[in-house]
Amino acid sequence: MRTHHAITILATAGLLALTGCSSSTTASPGPSASWVRDTGTAQPAPGASGASANPDAARSAAGLPAEPKGPQRKAFLDGLNAIDKDIVHGKDDKAISRGIDTCAAIKAHTGDIPKQVEQTNQRWTSPTHPEGHGEAKAAQILAVVHTTICPTY
Template identity: 65%
Template sequence: MRTHHTITLLTAAALLILTGCADSDADHKGASDEGKQPTASSANPDTARAAAGLPAEPKGAQRKAFLDGLNAIDRDIVHGKDDKAISRGIDTCGTIKNLPGDTAKQTEQVAKRWTSPTHPEGHGLATAARILAVAHTTICPDF
């Protein structure tokens, strides 16, 4: 399973790098971007996430439910960085997908990933389990 997780992450990274390289190549050649159609992945990051098997960025009520769920556990989890928390939530969904049924490993990964300035080593396994549950129920319930 770890290999599958690594492959998924490398695929997503390659998509993002290739998109960035295409844009920088045009800049270096002095080419104009006028009239140039954006690629699907550069126009919509959710396309790259979908290609990597990750959920789309939560919007509206889904986003609010996720952030409210985290803040109900401990306001220091989000610590005023909503977009960072959303990114970590999507990453948590990747962990759920790549370690199906292995709640202990999922929780361990979440504990390492979710840090804050006052908890640089993470919030502990009990809090990580709650973060995992919030991400699973609000961002990726189908995983």
């Protein structure tokens, strides 16, 4: 019987201690939070690089190609649209992003064409093809990406 009383007393004391701790945390923030200000503009963290301001530099640092521009961009988008207009489906920037991602898959699986095709099929979806466009079109997409965005991979 005494054991049950001791457990009850300890449990009650523990709850009181926790309740006492939680009520003190609702006080206004102390000096440690005084450095937080909403300036209305995002500020980079101390020591952060400007890679987010220059995505091509970030891609280069990651070993990926720069975003295609001008004739290279046109050749890429035209190549995809020649396969099937639903591949790009009016989302040029999304297609560019997917193309660069596909270059990463080519680099990660150098020489493993079946794996590259598999990854391409998974990555290149559209509203009418949520599971991808199939292996045949994925292989064609892969070829367009490889020749227009990252031919050195």
